[in-house]
Amino acid sequence: MTDETLARRLELPCPDVTAEEAGEILQSRYGLSGTLSELGSQQDRNYRVDTGEQAYVLKICHMVYETIELEAQNAAMRHLAGIEGAPRVPRVVASTDGQDIIAVVVRDQTYQVRLLEYLEGEGLSGPAHLPGQSVAALGALCANLARSLADFDHPGLDRNLQWDLRRAGPVAVQLLSAITDGAARDRIAKNMVAAVRRVQPFAPALRLQAVHHDVTGDNVVSRRDEKGRLIPDGVIDFGDIIRGWLVGDLAVTCASLLHQADGDPFFVLPAVKAYHEIYPLKEEELRALWPLVVARAVILVASSEQQISIDPENEYVRANLVLEQRIFDTAIAVPFDLMETAILKTAGVELPTVATEHWHPLLPDLDLQNMLYVDLGVESQHFAAGNWGQGDMDWRLLARAASEADAAATRYGEYRLSRSRLLSARPSATYALHADICLAAGSAIAAPFSGRISWQNHHLVLEGADISLHLDGIDPSVEDGAELEAGQAIGAVSGEQGSLGGLRVQLSTLKGTEPPLFCTPAEVFAWSELCPSPAALLGHGVEAPKPVDAEILAVRTAHFAAAQKHYYETPPRIERGWKEHMFDVEGRAYLDMVNNVTILGHGHPRLADAVGEQWLRLNTNSRFHYAAVADLSERLAALAPEGLDTVFLVNSGSEANDLALRLAWAHTGARNMLSLLEAYHGWSVASDAVSTSIADNPRALTTRPDWVHPVAAPNTYRGEFRGPDSTGDYLQSVLAALELIDGSGERLAGFIAEPVYGNAGGIALPDGYLAAVYGQVRARGGVCIADEVQVGYGRLGHHFWGFEQQQVVPDIITVAKGMGNGHPLGAVITTRAIADSLEKEGYFFSSSGGSPVSSVVGITVLDIMADEALQQNAREIGDRLKGRLVALMDHHPLVGAVHGMGLYLGVEFVRDRATLEPATAETAAICARLLDLGVIMQPTGDHLNVLKIKPPLCLTAESADFFVDMLEKVLSEGW
Template identity: 30%
Template sequence: MKFLRAQAPTLSADFAASVAEAEFGLTGRLSPLYSERDQNFRVTEANGAEWVLKIANAAEPDAVIDCQIGALDHLASVAPQIPTPRLRRTRGGDGIARITDPDGAAHRVYVLSFLPGAIASDRSLGAEDFARIGATIAGLQRALRGFFHPAAGNRGLLWDVREAPKLRDRVHHLGALAPAAGELIDRFAAEVLPRLPHLRVQTIHGDVHGHNLILGADGGVTGIIDFGDMFHGPAILDLSDALSDFMPDARDPAGMWEAMTHGYNAVQPIEPAEIDLVFDLMVMRQLVTLVITAARAAESPDEPDYIGEHGFGAPAALEAMMTMGRGRTTALLAAAAGQSAPAPRQPVAALMERRRKVMGSRPYVFYDPPLHMVRGDGVWLHDAEGRRFLDCYNNVPILGHCHPRVADAIAAQVRILNTNTRYVGEQVLEYAERLGALTGGELTACAFVNSGSEANDIAWRMARAWTGNRGFLCQEFAYHGITEAIDAVSPSAARKAPMADHVRTLLAPDGYRGIHRHGTPDMGRLYADDADRAIRSLAEAGMKPAAVIVDSAFMTNGILEPCPGYVNELFAKVRAAGGLCIADEVQSGFGRMGAHFWGYQHHGATPDFVTIGKPAGNGHPVGVVLTRPEIFDHFLEQTAFFSTFGGNNVSCAAGLAVLDAIRDGDLMRNARETGALFKAGLKDLARRFPIIGDVRGTGLAFGVELVRDPATLNPAPQETDRLVNLLRDEGLLVGSEGVHGNIVKMRPPLVFGVAEVEIALGALERALLRL
């Protein structure tokens, strides 16, 4: 890693004096100042003026030095009250002098003003001092908010805790502490690093500690020095690094943390998401310092150990942090920042008891025992115990949990305006136009609601209004929503209620265990012929079909792959009988099936309605019916239609952000290619484990059917339940589905990648071995 060996320049004082005079017109007495990786001299002129001559490390790029000088110039301009060094330019007016030493090596040299006062670490510091220091750090941060330099980004800097995983192979230098250190780094990489991109970022000093802070006689801060570790990153690292680095200077670490946090927050209010990570960041800063110190002692013992000599990276400091613990520390910091301390987590059993009292006696939850999730990011969910789970099940966050583009769009819009469509607005129009264009311009009229259930309900009402009929067709084990009208075509949700008299179910086109198997000629037409039976049955009861509703991925029927000709034939039969066709795209749309944006397009069919919900807002409530303008207009002639929240500004901002993210991230292609890789891996497992009877899926939607006997196809529902829970124990979240409850159901987010496929397949293999 860069700078693991500091290798600071070692020019003689005489040569440095000649450079100071020749390049900067600076003469006087030189005395060495320690720097970790540069070479510094204090220069005292005859008139008493003092400067610091800095000879940069040969491994430091020119751009990084330019960045430091640019930051100091920026601070002098926008915040002259902050005591930072001022640049002395060369005789020629440049910021940096380029020299060659007597051995022919090239160096960059620059000069800064020397700031008088006492090193903070040489003082006995109390709560008031630490509060002032916290306020100073925040003030410096606010002043740097408007500064950016390309060299501040992606530095790969040794002391940036985000680089901690790169030190993983050096924890062995810590001896007995090595195993615990490795676990801490692994957990940091898995659970903390993914959350950092969601925090506020800017250019920060990154290294304010007792040896980079100068205090006056009255205790006030008279200097902030050493901008060599400056980088662009999460703003909270300025505080968390300082809280960790000031440990050697604090008689009462907890009191120091509290005072410094309070002082910082008074100038720069801390966000709850930042407070929640400060403890983890402090621990990692302390651990990084420990590893670097130990690695340098072992790998470059000839270099000075300035860090260790001044108390940084002491095992006792790390132990003190761990003894204090995450919960107590976070509560203390939250209080210091004027925030409510996180409530103690209740056991799952206690939460379930509370839930039964207020949410019904039959809790509908995943897994046994249930999971208490507290946070999500991307493809991961995190529970109250700090464990993370790879999410292969929740289709609502189609872009992954807490997608920053959607979250930012929602947050920005809710601060501006959120009202209903009785006012004219541009966002709802843009969203409607873009959705209509994605149907190829066939369905361009949009009715905005709040969920897939509502969308299906409105589509049904429109179909009845257009046709004058009242019969409804659906698949035999379908699910389409919770309104009274749509619950009637959701037989998979029924416990005891009989089918409504106006509903007829259709055979699902299941080529694995259905009445027509794979390889049967014209299988799609044969399954579609079942619609004739259903339509005749309606006729015998004096009804014609108003609509048929189809989930293009047949999720509840077992995630069935498109059966050539089936949907087209089915739609033709229903239309011939006077009905319309609804494509329920809640689970199959938005590119999930890979080759097309909408699921129905995989069947080569054209519906009269497209209904969307869940994934449309990546978790924000959005529902839309897309149909032909004449159908919508006919409906509006018969009834008033308005949804208070449907099409509101925030929902449309979320919906547009989802469309943008799918387009800009090329996520349909990812669903197609990653899905093919995942499916190939599942089929390989099927060849090795006979309990897997069938693997099917399109894009990033999969069904793995478990059977006790591959010959008789005897379903294995108990084994499926056990496998789902074994996978939970492996950190992989899946569900179960199908009329027999024997299908493992997987619908990972569209950002699922190759690495996640490998994790999921590994977990499946281990769980199958234990089944």
């Protein structure tokens, strides 16, 4: 085929064949009829045909494409259909006269036509986001397809095709003329030239075989796994099949993923890894991969620009151009060297290291034994109360350390807490690829190796044979362009004599590119190869120890009982908190939207000071007499309704509810308890007995003791009866249980319930429900227990206690969690008469519940809540948050309802708003994606389909908005 033919192909519009004309072809040549709908294409005209029994694709092609090329496509699909383990492919359907390819004339224009079976499944290009599992699966499919085509041959594979990456340079030259924006054209051309130059040295080693050359999101079909993720398992559209570079096939696939990469080229690495594991690539092929991705991106953009110029009505091409521009921008966003290194490391290729054993000292007058290395990491003892957010904190700590020694240095490879950005959808660049040294100004600096001096962006660079040294904070004694031998003087540390100066040191193997000072945790494995440790210059203490998350998790798994679960399959290792934020050891900041234990927020300095002061003075148990236990008891009694004036201090919510049940038994002399289905009250024997949540205990409904009588959950959203006026209906379940107890001749001890249905996501009980139930219970001599462990203590904003929303007064209140802001502290508040009933059975004692430290914690929490107006904040921010969450329902059908009030909210996900089918798998996947976006969120409810939103009460409006923005991003883009 000549270049002239290729040029003609480049200028082809889609065949001018209407749906009516296509229907006539279908009827006359295939004996089929049905509903036709157009499928997008760049140069073919494709129609989906639904006959009612079967779906097909009618493909209409220009005659400039030779019949032998179409025959090769058909032959490849038949070849793959016979190979076990190959991806699914369409079946070729012959015409009524037995032909696979027919020629038809439409308005004096001849076209070639084929009919293929329509391959069912979803494409990958629709979602704006793909999870890593989908990306890896696409790479695996591409590898399986290429491996299955390795022994396929056909004369129609030898084609002169514009998409053949072997011809990317010449094709780009022909296409670039269509781009009218001169700056854009020059930018595209420059990157194509750079890509071609990087590929050329490897070209002789690149393997040739039959390749599909268009395994993209548009050309695969997928199934959904058990978590709802798209997993491609079939391939369509063999229109670009050629005999071409094997690695070019993977390059096409990688490029296609970049429009869903959110600007991150590393997004494609799971596909590369999966491909290489199935169909290993040579090192030369791995090195050529990224330049070919860039070349493909150039061809995509240039081709679409040209196609629009000759076919301006082609909306398919116009829409794709937006995505293709995104692909191009992402492909060139990082240096070629970085992506080459990342790809080689992903494939397990060992990379050579720079020899440093003969290097000369960088600071010849400094004894490295006297260097102090300053910890600026997430766990550093230098940081507290958010002081790391002060712009110069790292330098101040460094200078303070240097004043106590000859010199002080920051650590290479440290995840700097000061670099962690709050409320960021992306991880921050926290990993230090350099070291800063604070030492005496005027200290001598010498060349550790021979090289040439140059100035780049106001800092000095010593360019060696295989590595460069970048220095900032230097007064040079050499000229730009000077050639130095190892050991020669470069200059001195800047600054006035007698003062401290700062020197920044960084090594880099990049040529002609200034390396970043920091990189993100996901980029460390590649950037640390290109910017190696300066330990040879500054001592091995300059290297920060690597986090050992996997090892710690393994120890936890080995020794921490398995019933004590952790959030997430691969949990981040969280070692610091501040207000409503948490930080993992790599400096990733997360918005904590689930931690109702830390009601004040994390790391509150006032609470820490109070605990420290008390612990230095005294900590013992409540049998001793001291002021704090009396003060806290008085404060709690004052918060409760009149008459509830007696307090027990305990160390957890489970213990509080357990004690409340014992009080009910002791006071009534009876044993039988009413509880609600779907409820959770704790893990102790008694509190677990009245817990019926199958999310917490799958056997809950079949293992309750006979003294527990669960009644219908008054779930006003998905219960048997719906809405706030369903009290009468739900009361029937209570009356039925009471009749059984009455009929047995036994008596009722009491009723326990959360005043707001916390475990189901903060669902309000029906209006008047507790008043009606409390009346029935008290009429039989029972006591009413309000479990406020999750929903009380100001969290609802509009009320301090949850029972206030129902306008009732319980006989016993249980509280814990936020009461101690994470310290083990709980309480039971009741009447003197009920409390005295327990004393008849012996005394009660909780070792840490009323200790001096615990009591001070409780008092300080209440003081801070009042001083910082946290209940008011819960009301105002909670109302704002709920309003924004409710608004999501207008655009996202998955959001079935928004429950709760204040800062105890629940977003319930359903697959159908009529049937309320719970979207359990989707909820888990949404929580996982939110973690990637910097939000800690977990599901709750019996169906695990409700987001449990209960953040610290110090949550700001900015943080609330960030949470909703990220949730909307997930719902819009996918998970």
